[in-house]
Amino acid sequence: MYLFPSMLDQYQNQLTRMLESEQYGEAKELLRFLLLCQGEEKRHYEEWGNLLTWLDVAFPTYDNEMNGVPASTHIEEQVLGEDDFRQEAINPPEYDDAYVQQVLYIMQHHPVADQQILALERAAYLKHPDVDETILRWLSGSDLHPALQFKALQCLKKRGVTGQIRLERMGEYVDLDIESTPLSMDEFPVVVARVVERVEAVTEVIEASLPHFARELWKECLQCIYGTTAYTRLQSDDEETVDCYSAALHQVLELSLYGRVNDDDLRDTYGITDALRFRYEQACRSLRQIAQFSFEDDGNKP
Numbered sequence: 001m002y003l004f005p006s007m008l009d010q011y012q013n014q015l016t017r018m019l020e021s022e023q024y025g026e027a028k029e030l031l032r033f034l035l036l037c038q039g040e041e042k043r044h045y046e047e048w049g050n051l052l053t054w055l056d057v058a059f060p061t062y063d064n065e066m067n068g069v070p071a072s073t074h075i076e077e078q079v080l081g082e083d084d085f086r087q088e089a090i091n092p093p094e095y096d097d098a099y100v101q102q103v104l105y106i107m108q109h110h111p112v113a114d115q116q117i118l119a120l121e122r123a124a125y126l127k128h129p130d131v132d133e134t135i136l137r138w139l140s141g142s143d144l145h146p147a148l149q150f151k152a153l154q155c156l157k158k159r160g161v162t163g164q165i166r167l168e169r170m171g172e173y174v175d176l177d178i179e180s181t182p183l184s185m186d187e188f189p190v191v192v193a194r195v196v197e198r199v200e201a202v203t204e205v206i207e208a209s210l211p212h213f214a215r216e217l218w219k220e221c222l223q224c225i226y227g228t229t230a231y232t233r234l235q236s237d238d239e240e241t242v243d244c245y246s247a248a249l250h251q252v253l254e255l256s257l258y259g260r261v262n263d264d265d266l267r268d269t270y271g272i273t274d275a276l277r278f279r280y281e282q283a284c285r286s287l288r289q290i291a292q293f294s295f296e297d298d299g300n301k302p
Contacts, residue, residue, distance in 0.1 A: 024059040054111050100128045108138050120151050124158040150223040153181040174227040191237040198246040214253050221290050230286035243270050248283035
């Protein structure tokens with residue numbers, strides 16, 4: 001069987017819903033079905049195979065008997081929307097110790113980062129004595145993507161945890177106050193909004209979709225540089241800082257989307273003079289490091 005792109009997207013979304021709602025037997029069956037399909041990129045088969053192996057190890061008793069009916073038929077019968085699945089998964093009406101341990105296990109060991117983030121969202125509302133210590137131990141003792149570290153910090157803040165934690169982020173060690181972690185874009189310094197608004201104003205006349213991509217890229221950048229030297233430089237909050245970081249964000253945006261950028265035109269657009277060249281290149285290196293880190297991390301995903 002061959003999958004059209006629209007079918008692949010549908011099945012990927014359904015797989016995510018199954019994992020979110022802990023339908024591990026159905027998820028295994030869908031993965032086995034996808035592995036039988038032909039014509040997809042090699043990385044998809046590697047991801048599906050590794051995820052199936054992980055599910056077999058983590059949840060060996062979860063197996064779905066489909067009585068010979070294709071997985072797609074069962075999946076299409078699901079009527080709950082994605083928001084319903086998410087709300088039910090994050091806030092289950094009742095849970096026991098086994099549920100708590102399962103959430104914490106997924107948070108620490110799931111091979112898909114989105115599922116780890118979902119587990120952190122669940123963990124934020126769990127009332128159990130093991131949760132805080134488990135998250136703190138995992139956060140400080142594991143080699144995690146800086147964006148995942150940030151999500152863990154947000155989870156701890158929501159749980160009311162306070163105090164400092166020392167982490168390695170973007171190649172440097174930083175000491176962070178858990179209670180100071182921003183929970184939304186509004187809680188970042190004002191300069192953060194000024195930077196992305198500047199880039200949006202420039203890019204919206206180039207292509208209508210670019211401002212959206214700029215916002216999403218900037219969110220990822222902030223999650224990664226939070227607490228680092230690059231973040232400290234950003235907080236200077238003067239016009240020159242806004243110019244440098246806006247130009248750097250625009251550069252990384254074009255490199256990520258198109259693989260190329262005209263740096264001379266970019267510097268002219270954002271007023272990067274020779275006097276600002278060093279600060280601009282510092283900002284570019286920091287943001288390019290995030291893009292490269294993400295690319296390498298995606299390449300290493302199962």
